[in-house]
Amino acid sequence: MTGFGDITLLDLDTIDLSNLNRQFLFRKKDVKQSKALVAAHTASAFNPHVRINPIHANIKDPQFDMSWFRTFDIVLNALDNLDARRHVNKMCMAAGVPLVESGTAGYLGQVQPILKDRTECFDCVTKQTPKTFPVCTIRSTPSQPIHCIVWAKSYLLSQLFGEDEDASGEAELNEALQQGENAQEIATLRKEAQAFRRVRTALRSPNDNEEAAKLAFEKVFHSDILNLLSMADMWKMRAPPVSLSFEGIKNGSFVLRGKPANATMPNGPVAAVNGQNGHDASTSSTGAGLKDQKALTLQDNLELFISSTNRLAARLQADEETISFDKDDDDTLDFVTAASNLRSAAYNIDGKTRWEVKEMAGNIIPAIATTNAIVSGLIVLQALQLLRKAYGTMKTVMIQYKPTNPLSSATLPPPNASCAVCRDTFTEVLCDPSKTTLGDVVQGILGEDEREVSVFEEKRILADPDWDENFERTLESLNVTRGKFLNIVDEDGELETISIGIGILPSNHPGDLPPFVLPRPLPQPPKRVKVKLPTTPLPSPAKATKRPAPDDGDIVEQQPAKRLKTSTNGNGSDLSSPRKSRQLEEDGLIVLDGSEDGQDDAEVIIVD
Ligand SMILES: Nc1ncnc2c1ncn2[C@@H]1O[C@H](COP(=O)(O)OP(=O)(O)OP(=O)(O)O)[C@@H](O)[C@H]1O
Numbered sequence: 001m002t003g004f005g006d007i008t009l010l011d012l013d014t015i016d017l018s019n020l021n022r023q024f025l026f027r028k029k030d031v032k033q034s035k036a037l038v039a040a041h042t043a044s045a046f047n048p049h050v051r052i053n054p055i056h057a058n059i060k061d062p063q064f065d066m067s068w069f070r071t072f073d074i075v076l077n078a079l080d081n082l083d084a085r086r087h088v089n090k091m092c093m094a095a096g097v098p099l100v101e102s103g104t105a106g107y108l109g110q111v112q113p114i115l116k117d118r119t120e121c122f123d124c125v126t127k128q129t130p131k132t133f134p135v136c137t138i139r140s141t142p143s144q145p146i147h148c149i150v151w152a153k154s155y156l157l158s159q160l161f162g163e164d165e166d167a168s169g170e171a172e173l174n175e176a177l178q179q180g181e182n183a184q185e186i187a188t189l190r191k192e193a194q195a196f197r198r199v200r201t202a203l204r205s206p207n208d209n210e211e212a213a214k215l216a217f218e219k220v221f222h223s224d225i226l227n228l229l230s231m232a233d234m235w236k237m238r239a240p241p242v243s244l245s246f247e248g249i250k251n252g253s254f255v256l257r258g259k260p261a262n263a264t265m266p267n268g269p270v271a272a273v274n275g276q277n278g279h280d281a282s283t284s285s286t287g288a289g290l291k292d293q294k295a296l297t298l299q300d301n302l303e304l305f306i307s308s309t310n311r312l313a314a315r316l317q318a319d320e321e322t323i324s325f326d327k328d329d330d331d332t333l334d335f336v337t338a339a340s341n342l343r344s345a346a347y348n349i350d351g352k353t354r355w356e357v358k359e360m361a362g363n364i365i366p367a368i369a370t371t372n373a374i375v376s377g378l379i380v381l382q383a384l385q386l387l388r389k390a391y392g393t394m395k396t397v398m399i400q401y402k403p404t405n406p407l408s409s410a411t412l413p414p415p416n417a418s419c420a421v422c423r424d425t426f427t428e429v430l431c432d433p434s435k436t437t438l439g440d441v442v443q444g445i446l447g448e449d450e451r452e453v454s455v456f457e458e459k460r461i462l463a464d465p466d467w468d469e470n471f472e473r474t475l476e477s478l479n480v481t482r483g484k485f486l487n488i489v490d491e492d493g494e495l496e497t498i499s500i501g502i503g504i505l506p507s508n509h510p511g512d513l514p515p516f517v518l519p520r521p522l523p524q525p526p527k528r529v530k531v532k533l534p535t536t537p538l539p540s541p542a543k544a545t546k547r548p549a550p551d552d553g554d555i556v557e558q559q560p561a562k563r564l565k566t567s568t569n570g571n572g573s574d575l576s577s578p579r580k581s582r583q584l585e586e587d588g589l590i591v592l593d594g595s596e597d598g599q600d601d602a603e604v605i606i607v608d
Pocket residue numbers: 010011012013016018019035057058059060078079080081084367552
């Protein structure tokens with residue numbers, strides 16, 4: 001309606017019931033349809049002269065390469081995770097296309113115009129990383145409901161219903177024993193693994209109603225707690241947990257800290273999740289009549305534990321191989337609600353309603369239609385400024401929780417001289433990666449320039465001044481394909497990095513020419529600006545000038561990222577068990593490598 005005549009609309013998702021309350025493009029009948037297609041269809045009626053091209057895909061797919069991004073005058077982001085935001089930011093920097101970045105979180109919102117070489121890019125400023133909990137807090141000494149929720153969602157659920165880590169776990173223990181680690185500790189770990197194996201087997205074989213659920217319960221809420229209690233040192237400074245009794249809770253004879261099993265668990269306010277404030281406790285009281293918002297008793301939680309375990313077990317037996325947490329999957333949500341509440345009971349922590357667990361485990365920040373509408377308007381206003389090249393009046397605009405002054409704005413700082421994204425000199429090579437070698441590209445781009453360089457793809461190092469064997473290999477064999485970038489890094493740190501986007505050859509490329517097209521003129525990276533480190537720490541710009549962009553739970557590295565020579569293996573992963581770390585990442589957890597003293601408890605997990 002503003003006059004944009006040609007719009008491409010891209011989203012990977014389908015419409016959920018929970019999306020309906022926050023915008024005006026989807027109706028109930030559209031649930032399960034592609035967001036992009038339905039939005040395009042609805043919006044096309046607003047103005048028949050606008051061409052809207054919907055695409056149902058992931059923006060990270062290889063076909064959305066530099067050339068594709070270059071076809072746009074401007075890009076407007078409305079993403080919910082850092083990973084996709086950072087990707088689009090980089091592509092816009094590479095293609096030299098203006099970007100309007102935006103986000104909302106409840107009543108708060110933010111819009112930031114970005115233009116390469118003129119303003120900060122999305123990655124110029126360090127983003128607040130997700131909240132972290134030490135592993136031991138989650139595994140042995142929880143003190144808040146969120147600790148128990150994380151345990152149920154990311155540990156217990158995957159131990160019972162996730163990928164089988166048995167073989168690798170067993171090998172790790174054998175290896176540790178050979179390396180002379182404490183034999184008694186290894187025996188305990190082995191016993192623990194065996195107990196999980198028994199439960200996993202029971203869950204996968206048809207059996208009597210409660211058998212598997214009871215086995216799981218006895219292990220985690222009874223035996224494991226007794227084990228922990230036997231380590232007297234642990235409980236000198238903190239209150240010990242109480243082991244729970246399956247039969248006792250069931251028949252009502254179990255009394256926990258003076259309270260019978262059919263009394264509701266104390267239910268405190270929702271803890272802050274992800275650095276955002278959860279809604280306050282009023283939701284629980286106003287909605288006390290609703291099933292989801294009812295405070296649960298120990299008995300309710302046991303019943304829910306049994307029924308959700310049975311439902312999940314039935315799904316395994318009906319050939320679902322693994323099950324992981326999804327806030328919209330009732331079976332997993334019920335399991336996490338029940339398991340976290342039972343654990344909270346054992347540790348004398350407040351219980352949570354199913355509704356609250358959904359919010360905390362699913363990292364849900366309520367989306368509000370009016371905030372989204374205001375932000376949409378601000379996006380369009382800033383987009384117009386960018387397109388008019390009215391650089392002096394462009395602003396980062398924030399919606400703040402201040403009724404007398406709901407909008408605030410900030411002028412746009414110039415790029416961060418040490419940003420690892422927007423300070424690069426971008427160029428593009430069109431090629432057939434199955435026929436083009438790394439040497440063709442790197443030597444072609446450097447031309448007469450004979451300085452010493454290293455070559456990276458993301459964090460993978462592919463060549464350095466003393467190691468050029470990969471120059472003979474094709475890009476395809478090195479997994480450097482369409483949409484990816486090769487970085488040529490100056491060994492002496494004198495010149496900025498050249499970042500080469502890999503694109504495909506035009507269909508009419510003559511077969512008798514080399515299978516690649518180099519850019520003309522060749523890129524000339526400028527001298528790197530030496531950044532003087534301040535002697536006293538400055539306040540974090542993220543805190544001083546803007547709120548962190550709301551994030552739906554992706555885990556990313558700290559920014560601005562430095563390129564390090566890390567690994568030379570094919571997938572760039574330097575975590576010891578890629579499969580395990582992938583699983584944890586999917587659950588919203590990541591195990592940081594290199595725990596200094598080698599103890600499990602010293603590792604840190606980041607919780608989204
Ligand atoms: N890599 C990506 N490619 C394309 N679209 C993406 C990508 N990552 C996220 N999105 C889209 O960004 C949109 C963000 O919108 P929104 O914040 O309303 O999230 P949502 O997932 O619909 O909501 P909720 O998290 O509350 O269920 C979603 O529609 C999501 O599909």
